[in-house]
Amino acid sequence: MRCIFCRIESSGSRSVEHILPESLGNSKLVLPKGVVCDKCNNYFAKAVEKPFLEADAVRQMRFHEGLPSKKGRVPSIIGLLDPDVPVQLFRDAKDGSLSAAVPTEHFSRLAARPEGRLLMPMGGALPSGAVLSRFLAKVAAESMAARLIHDAGLLEQFIDDPQLDPLRNHARRGQPMDWSVHVRRIYSSNARTLGADGSWRQVMHESDFLVTPGQEIYFAQAIFGVEFAINIGGPDVDGYLAWLDANNQASPLYAPKNLELYEMPAKP
Structure with missing residues (x-):
């Protein structure tokens, strides 16, 4: 097994990797030990996730x-x-x-x-610049790996694919320095959906990939109603903006799925 970021042998790694930090309520989106080596795991926690969480x-x-x-x-x-x-x-x-x-x-x-x-403050500045883009690049790369984890051959192709090196390098090394991310709120932080078991659940986070007509791949991640979108292949979001214009500003996260969202009642 090799690390998806630095490509070193990582079979002896001891830490699982949370695609989204546990501090954002994530306990299920986890990569097995070795998919991200311990060194990269520790680096991301301190240099990439912490600045995002402290915004x-x-x-x-x-x-x-x-x-x-x-x-x-x-x-x-x-x-x-x-x-x-x-x-x-x-x-x-x-x-x-x-x-x-x-x-x-x-x-x-x-x-x-x-x-x-x-x-009590209810707003505050969202993460921006490299703090945001490096965090999202890391989440995007790991989300791609999560989809390939059960096919060793495809995962190896993913690790060796040079087209993904810019995304990897931005997440792990901050190079290139600038990488655009599209940010917007698509629903309330208190939005909820009806689960298959008939219970209401708050939409904490959700993600998906979008392939545009121009064959660009974008990763969209919503966290409590704020959607972040990043281009997997390069540091611009022009193709995403064009897709939004052509689809009446619908989100790729739920427009094809017709996800119904409702306001949760106010907390007592």
Whole structure:
């Protein structure tokens, strides 16, 4: 077995690879040991996944959805006690309860108020630039490998395919530096779908590949309603924009499948 990124012999690797980080609620999209070697696995966790997870919008999303890290902690965020007292907000990973830490220099102002409103940020800047594109390139390459994992011959072809080297190199080494990603929200973060067993399920993440009429391959990944699309073969998304225009801006994730999405009721 060889690593799909660096191509070294990886049969002795001891770590499975999560295509999406566990910190985004992923427990099932996992590649077996050795598909990504331990060295690349550790590198991605520190240099590619962590910057993405620490982006304001992702950190706030993880806080509001109560998504813990591998260590079982939901990330904290900074809120305000109306109008201008900053507080650090914490969410318990087990029961979802909230707590707040107030800087000592604001104790007297807080004590002087009989009541006040707690304001929590709901937006924040989405990841951009190389932080986003390297993360998505990594997820795209691993998602392709996941489709080939049961055919050793096809997986070997995938590993040796020079046409995928730019994608691999961008994910693993940040080269080339610039790689465009198309980003848009396609449904609410609280969207849900009806499962085969009749139960409602929140759409946490979903992905698929799109082959355009120009024979370009794009990978689309939605995370809590935000769709990210990347060109597998090169650093532009012109073909994806053309496909969107020709298909009334429909998402390749669900337009062919007629996935019905509904708003989840507000959390109490």
